[in-house]
Amino acid sequence: MSDEWVQIRIPATYQSLKSLEQPVEGVLAGVEALAEPESTAYNVLLALHELCTNIIRHAYVGEPGWIAIAMRIERQPLQLRISVLDQGSHTFDLNQWLAPHLSEPSSGGMGLGLITQLMDEVHYQPCAGDNRWHLVKTLTCLAPNTSHPIDSTLTTSATTGSLRK
Amino acid sequence: MNITIYEEQQGLVVVAPLERLDAFVAQDFRERVGEYLDTGVSNFVIDLSDTPFLDSAGMAILVSVMKRCRQAGGDVSLVWPKHEPVKRILQLTRFDRVFDVYETRKEAVDAMLVTLGGQRERTAL
Numbered sequence: 393m394s395d396e397w398v399q400i401r402i403p404a405t406y407q408s409l410k411s412l413e414q415p416v417e418g419v420l421a422g423v424e425a426l427a428e429p430e431s432t433a434y435n436v437l438l439a440l441h442e443l444c445t446n447i448i449r450h451a452y453v454g455e456p457g458w459i460a461i462a463m464r465i466e467r468q469p470l471q472l473r474i475s476v477l478d479q480g481s482h483t484f485d486l487n488q489w490l491a492p493h494l495s496e497p498s499s500g501g502m503g504l505g506l507i508t509q510l511m512d513e514v515h516y517q518p519c520a521g522d523n524r525w526h527l528v529k530t531l532t533c534l535a536p537n538t539s540h541p542i543d544s545t546l547t548t549s550a551t552t553g554s555l556r557k
Numbered sequence: 558m559n560i561t562i563y564e565e566q567q568g569l570v571v572v573a574p575l576e577r578l579d580a581f582v583a584q585d586f587r588e589r590v591g592e593y594l595d596t597g598v599s600n601f602v603i604d605l606s607d608t609p610f611l612d613s614a615g616m617a618i619l620v621s622v623m624k625r626c627r628q629a630g631g632d633v634s635l636v637w638p639k640h641e642p643v644k645r646i647l648q649l650t651r652f653d654r655v656f657d658v659y660e661t662r663k664e665a666v667d668a669m670l671v672t673l674g675g676q677r678e679r680t681a682l
Contacts, residue, residue, distance in 0.1 A: 435646075509649060
């Protein structure tokens with residue numbers, strides 16, 4: 393069982409990324425008793441922001457364009473699914489990417505590492521003019537009248553489906 | 558970019574971004590701090606306590622400024638964001654292993670001034 397897709401389209405500009413906040417919070421507001429709602433919303437927002445930044449920088453490379461984003465909550469298991477489509481003429485070779493160690497800050501390249509840390513699954517289908525990213529975040533709800541998650545096995549794990557490190 | 562900058566004693570500069578520090582404003586932030594670096598300032602406290610959002614571009618600028626300052630014999634200290642999710646991301650990316658990070662601006666400034674005072678004494682000897 394899933395909720396409806398929430399779909400937005402933003403210009404591929406850094407300035408437009410501020411507009412991601414409301415849709416992300418809106419989608420997560422549909423999950424009753426979400427554990428750590430503020431952190432969850434921020435982490436999802438940051439991952440999506442980093443992805444869009446990479447698209448602007450590496451897929452469009454200064455060219456004008458759009459980024460289409462669709463999000464929805466799936467209930468069994470409880471997850472947030474995000475699909476991102478861009479029409480940039482450049483693609484990214486994920487197999488060549490070496491994840492920077494987030495154990496030490498660097499003066500560049502941390503964006504994709506953050507995405508893989510903050511989301512549970514990251515999938516990428518490169519195709520010039522039709523690049524697609526799919527992100528999945530496992531969500532946890534609090535049990536009624538407690539501060540404990542209902543199912544402790546529903547914890548975040550850094551499973552990156554399509555990445556080869 | 559909405560940012561507060563003021564000069565403390567002994568050439569220390571305090572910089573406080575009051576809005577998102579992200580890819581959109583990163584260049585502006587770099588230039589504003591760069592104006593001080595170009596005049597020889599090499600000690601900064603960057604107060605993130607009221608910074609509501611920080612992305613990898615913003616983090617990269619902080620690292621870049623820190624490296625430049627250390628090459629010039631200075632340093633950069635940070636103040637933890639009050640917004641807990643932002644703080645957690647800095648902890649996740651181990652910023653506290655590379656920077657001295659303090660809970661308040663006062664603590665950061667006081668610590669930096671003690672260090673600067675000690676450096677001046679050694680130079681004078």
